[in-house]
Amino acid sequence: MSGERDLYFLRNLWYYALPGQQLQPGQLLGKTLLEEPILFGRTEAGQVFAMRDLCPHRGVPLRYGRLVGTEVECPYHGWRFNPQGECTLIPGLVAEQQFNTQKICVQSYPVREVQGNIWIFMPAKPGDQPPLELDIPTVPGFGLDFAAQAWQQFQFPCHVDYAISGLVDPQHVPFVHRAWWWRTDAPLFEKAKAFDPAPLGFTMRRHRLLKTTFFYRLLGGTPEVEISFQLPGVRIEATFTGPNTLCNLTTMTPITATQTEVTTLFYWTTPWITWLKPFLLPFVNTFVHQDLAMVAKQQEGLRYDPNLMLVGDGDAQVRWYYQVKKEFSQAQAEGREFTNPVKSQILRWRS
Ligand code: FES
Ligand SMILES: [Fe+2]
Known part of the structure; x- marks a missing residue:
């Protein structure tokens, strides 16, 4: 029985993250998956997103922050990130201090909601995208919008x-x-x-x-x-x-x-x-x-x-x-x- 004691995790696959009902509109939820801190969020419009749950400024988990519109606000100095993980605002900068905030990024993860479940693609390298031919597992005989009872x-x-x-x-x-x-x-x-x-x-x-x-x-x-x-x-x-x-x-x-x-x-x-x-x-x-x-x-x-x-x-x-x-x-x-x-x-x- 070879190989079974190499306790590694596979990458470049869709992993089950959580039941969609655990993430209500306007909610943020931090969760460790494959030893990585991940922040899940759902906008008021219902869109789910995921990013690394660490503020790139001083490392505070973003789950302690709040959702402002569609953006995550860090609780420490108020930096904001859009669902793609791009920094959109550094409140402490004055107007003359020209700084392109979008150079600052939190790693974002592809997520999909299918049959009431949120799946996340865990890449081998940050930014890798799921291959198109890689299907998200579904139960047979039920539509994609049908959630578990x-x-x-x-x-x-x-x-x-x-x-x-x-x-x-x-x-x-x-x-x-x-x-x-x-x-x-x-x-x-x-x-x-x-x-x-x-x-x-x-x-x-x-x-x-x-x-x-x-x-x-x-x-x-x-x-x-x-x-x-x-x-x-x-x-x-x-x-x-x-x-x-x-x-x-x-x-x-x-x-x-x-x-x-x-x-x-x-x-x-x-x-x-x-x-x-x-x-x-x-x-x-x-x-x-x-x-x-x-x-x-x-x-x-x-x-x-x-x-x-x-x-x-x-x-x-x-x-x-x-x-x-x-x-x-x-x-x-x-x-x-x-x-x-x-x-x-x-x-x-x-x-
Ligand atoms: S640690 Fe997040 S804004 Fe400073
Ligand atoms: Fe069993």
Whole structure:
């Protein structure tokens, strides 16, 4: 298992930043992403922008300032910056002191709001722009203006690689998520699932769902599910039950080298799920906290820097994650196209 202990972050990708609802018009919000201080703002007209959260004058975080019209005002000496990060005003200068303020710039970041989520492009070099062919992840069956009906966020106390390898790993499910409403202490079942390469990741091919769990029995019909994973850390599970679609978007964004923000969002067309929402969210909360508690325990062991293993098809998706990540960073470094190392195949495991 090579490469998996190089705990680096990928660049030149769109990262999930925050749910759009967390940033109201006229609001500023500072947030660390990939160890960088970032200021998010939303103008009264609704436009979202992002820039480095440090005033270039004396380094005060701009989040302590305020939004004046469409400009950010630093709280220390009142310098102002437009959404592109250009300085527009230095109030302390007198009229005769000719100074082109626009020479002063705060790094700005490309941001987009899609399906109710704010995504940020984290460049390798300040100012790099997102390639046009790089799509922002979206859930299938919902318009670009459709926002999630429910979402929750969690802080995992680990590097993003461990959060992701916990999420794409099918074999922990019967052990970590042992609960009456999910699985009882039942024997393991043999699984055989078809996988295909997908842009910057892989997809578990759409298939009929075995209705072994309480929740899926509730859904009724003959649900079919498709699960995809893509860099930098985005998992989309789409369940189709006849006329209805239920999607779960889960994103993993590095905050620091030892903290990862996991956001899980739900989109549905099934009207009755709305009524179940107060009951579903505690389930989701319990479920994700089981994963969180396990990676916290794992960190205790990783302090001793053990060699780790990837064994059999059950670990294939974790292996693929590391392979896809490595290929992406090598392709970036060599300035060539990404070639997906994943091949279409059937994986078999017990879980
Ligand atoms: S530190 Fe921001 S204006 Fe001086
Ligand atoms: Fe899990």
